[in-house]
Amino acid sequence: MGAVKSVRAKRMPRAVREQQMMDAAVQTFGQRGYRAASMDEIAELAGVSKPLVYLYLNSKEELFTACIRREAKALTEAVQAAVEPGLSADRQMWAGLEAFFRHTAENPDGWSVLHHQACTHGEPFAAEVAKMREEIAAFVTGLIAAAARQGVPPAAHRDAELAERDVAGLAQALVGAAESLAAWANETGGVSAKESAGLLMNFAWTGLDRLMRGERWSPQ
């Protein structure tokens, strides 16, 4: 057994092995929940020994924190990478939302770790997610502020400019709406990223009022 393992370990570069462990951990935490997940299960799923998992990270808490950080980074980067600065404001928003919903749909375990598991198991974990949330909210605040600058007509409508605080509040509303919608889409099943992003664009951008009257925003 030991010989087989060391051969296997030699064949597999450290980085690959670490990624397998993290993949297994995210899957296990996401599907079974933080409390129910065991290190044995994670090691087995990753195809490594339990001591190796402990060698890589000292405790279940540390492994969980590493999962939160990896998933938070991946989600933040996916959203930021999708938003090309050259696009118009509405296309930027659409691209960011679509990336968000695609990433959360394609990584349901990662999203479960961030949205459910991390927040339901105490302060240090919740604080990690709060950090990511702040980063995304700051990014969205920038998008909305840029859009507001584009949208304000030259002279007459000076008072149409959005106050800094309003922009921050709108960003919080949009982030909250997106989080809630992503969780709902994953629970409901069969809701595509385009559908969720379209729903939120119609809601937030074109406005519920226009939506009610049958108008639709579309990313043509």
Add this chain to the structure above:
Amino acid sequence: MGAVKSVRAKRMPRAVREQQMMDAAVQTFGQRGYRAASMDEIAELAGVSKPLVYLYLNSKEELFTACIRREAKALTEAVQAAVEPGLSADRQMWAGLEAFFRHTAENPDGWSVLHHQACTHGEPFAAEVAKMREEIAAFVTGLIAAAARQGVPPAAHRDAELAERDVAGLAQALVGAAESLAAWANETGGVSAKESAGLLMNFAWTGLDRLMRGERWSPQ
């Protein structure tokens, strides 16, 4: 001491005493957090003996669950009571949002219990909040569905009708936006309920797009 207490206890009807305990518990859990809060602290703040608190509810877990239920019920009722069926769809939405933001602003400890404490301390508590959230989402779904029926023009725009699933998704988005905005408003401070409700109406109802162009929805 004992004599004073029993005299005091006799003077105070049971219902009043219970409400004082619950008020003290919500304040303590909301401000200090579930874990840090002690039964001693709660008893002292309520002006009763610790055994009396335990007599009323058997454990800290039970007391916390009772707090979540009371605060969830109060919030749900505040929102539902504000929405008069006779009003137009946008006025109903405005009234509901304003009631939500007023209630969460006037009861920051209760909101902290529901939004932060309950969700960060494990499954049974999180499940209590999830129940309230579902009830509010169902209520909002009804509002949006009614508004959609009002808003759809008679013949030509048949395809403007919102699918049932879209309405459910929009309700989730609105609830998520409102939760996020309420937490932000309480953290930021000095944001009135009217301001938060107005922000969300402009965002969700009139649409970010119109808002950017300087148009404003107002509850005249």
